[in-house]
Amino acid sequence: MKITDLLNKETLSLSFEVFPPKTEASFDSVKTATREIAKLRPLFMSVTYGAGGGTSKYTLDIAKDIKENFGVPSLAHLTCVSSTKETVGQKIEEIKAAGIKNIMALRGDIPSHLENADRSGWAYRHAVDLVRELKEADEDFCIGGACYPEVHPESENQKDDIKHLKEKVDAGCEFLTTQMFFDNNLLFNFLYKIREAGITVPVIPGIMPITNANQIERAIKLSGSFMPRRFVNLVDKFGSDPDAMKQAGIAYATDQIIDLYANGITNIHVYSMNKPDVAEKIQSNLSDILGK
Ligand code: FAD
Numbered sequence: 001m002k003i004t005d006l007l008n009k010e011t012l013s014l015s016f017e018v019f020p021p022k023t024e025a026s027f028d029s030v031k032t033a034t035r036e037i038a039k040l041r042p043l044f045m046s047v048t049y050g051a052g053g054g055t056s057k058y059t060l061d062i063a064k065d066i067k068e069n070f071g072v073p074s075l076a077h078l079t080c081v082s083s084t085k086e087t088v089g090q091k092i093e094e095i096k097a098a099g100i101k102n103i104m105a106l107r108g109d110i111p112s113h114l115e116n117a118d119r120s121g122w123a124y125r126h127a128v129d130l131v132r133e134l135k136e137a138d139e140d141f142c143i144g145g146a147c148y149p150e151v152h153p154e155s156e157n158q159k160d161d162i163k164h165l166k167e168k169v170d171a172g173c174e175f176l177t178t179q180m181f182f183d184n185n186l187l188f189n190f191l192y193k194i195r196e197a198g199i200t201v202p203v204i205p206g207i208m209p210i211t212n213a214n215q216i217e218r219a220i221k222l223s224g225s226f227m228p229r230r231f232v233n234l235v236d237k238f239g240s241d242p243d244a245m246k247q248a249g250i251a252y253a254t255d256q257i258i259d260l261y262a263n264g265i266t267n268i269h270v271y272s273m274n275k276p277d278v279a280e281k282i283q284s285n286l287s288d289i290l291g292k
Contacts, residue, residue, distance in 0.1 A: 002102060003073065003075060003142050004142055004174050004202065009266060011266060011290075012257075012261045012266055012289055012290055013042075013266060013267050013268070013290075014257075014270055014286075015043045015044045015046065015075075015204070015267070015269045015270070016037050016040070016045050016269075017048065017206075017269060017270065017271045018033070018034045018045060018047055018272065018274050019047070019274060020058035020061070022050075030058075030062070031062065033275070033276055034047075034062050035065070035066075035070065037274075037276050037279045038072045039070065040276075042279075043267065045072050045074050045075070046075040046077060046269070047062045047063045047074060047076055049077035049078050049079050050079075056091075059076055059077060059078075060094055060095065063076040063098070064100070067099075067100070074102065075102040075104055076098075076100045076102065078104065078105060078134075079107060079108030080106070080123075080124035081108035081122075082114055083124060088123075088124070088130065088133065092138075096137075096138065101142055103134055103141055103142070104177070105127050105134055105145055105173065106127050106130070107124065107126055107127040127146070128167050131143055131171040131172050132172065134172070135171070142174055142175075144173065144175045145173035145177075146177060146178075146179065147165055147176040147179070148161060148179045149178050149181050149187045149189075150179070150181060150186055150224060150225060150226060153224050158193065162193060163197070165197075165199060166194075166197055166198060166199055173201065175202045175204060176203045177203075177204045177206050177269050178190075179206060180206050180208035180271060181205075182225055182226065182227055183228045184259050186226065187205050191203060204268065205260055205265060205268055205269065206271055207256050207257060207260075207268055207270050208253070208271040209250050209282060210235075211245065211246040211249040211275070211278055212245055212246065216235060216239075231252060234248050246278075250281050250282060250285070253270070254285040254286065257270075257282070261289065
């Protein structure tokens with residue numbers, strides 16, 4: 001089932017993101033966690049892809065398991081940065097063989113040792129190159145892309161970032177998922193600007209429940225996200241008490257979701273990070289709203 005055919009226009013739906021194991025030794029525990037999340041029957045589940053190799057070989061195994069054994073539609077991520085045409089071509093064949101139709105087409109972060117490299121000879125410089133290749137490989141793929149309410153860190157300004165986002169959509173990206181954000185106004189402003197720029201595809205906001213203080217530093221480093229005062233106060237108050245921090249982080253994420261839904265947004269992606277308890281708690285906090 002294509003993600004774009006699943007998206008709800010009227011009622012709230014949650015999807016969850018998981019990541020594949022880093023080593024074969026952790027495969028079983030990751031599989032168990034992703035299966036627990038699948039049992040919550042989200043609208044779909046996305047499985048990330050380790051840029052430059054790493055965990056990439058397990059992405060399809062997990063995506064296939066969720067789809068075939070739990071009937072939950074899966075979205076397999078694929079990155080292209082510093083990859084060869086041969087590697088990406090082979091991955092596309094594997095995706096087809098696994099019967100996966102939904103692909104999140106990403107550039108991936110540039111590995112630190114290549115940050116200053118000459119990129120002119122690279123087979124893939126931006127995600128749009130991968131989007132075009134996927135569309136050529138199979139018209140029927142349903143392709144998603146990433147977008148950044150607070151501007152991608154490499155972009156000079158939001159205008160350029162949105163211009164490139166439009167190119168990605170025009171090349172065949174049928175829906176977008178956002179980078180995490182902690183202030184919903186940033187999302188509302190972003191939506192206004194991209195709609196004005198002629199980007200009309202569905203945008204699924206990505207919500208990251210921050211459940212421990214260490215996660216915050218990592219999240220800011222990765223996304224450059226703005227931390228509203230209300231959120232900073234919460235971390236100051238509860239950061240040193242793991243249970244309280246977890247409860248407060250889940251409450252904050254729940255509150256963000258309720259506010260988004262109250263403002264007309266019906267499909268929300270939760271960065272559940274292989275934590276079934278967090279996914280379950282968010283879902284149960286919203287049980288009457290979700291009708292689950
Ligand atoms: P692009 O769309 O290529 O954009 C990257 C930068 O290049 C932007 O600044 C953009 O404005 C600019 N740009 C785009 N096209 C052009 C052009 N033609 N000319 C000049 N500049 C251009 N990483 C992983 O490794 N694995 C994952 O599974 C993964 N999943 C993610 C899921 C989501 C929802 C998000 C938001 C991010 C994810 N990432 C993942 C991180 C992502 O790979 C990085 O943020 C990466 O730096 C950019 O990827 P992109 O696909 O957005 O790139």
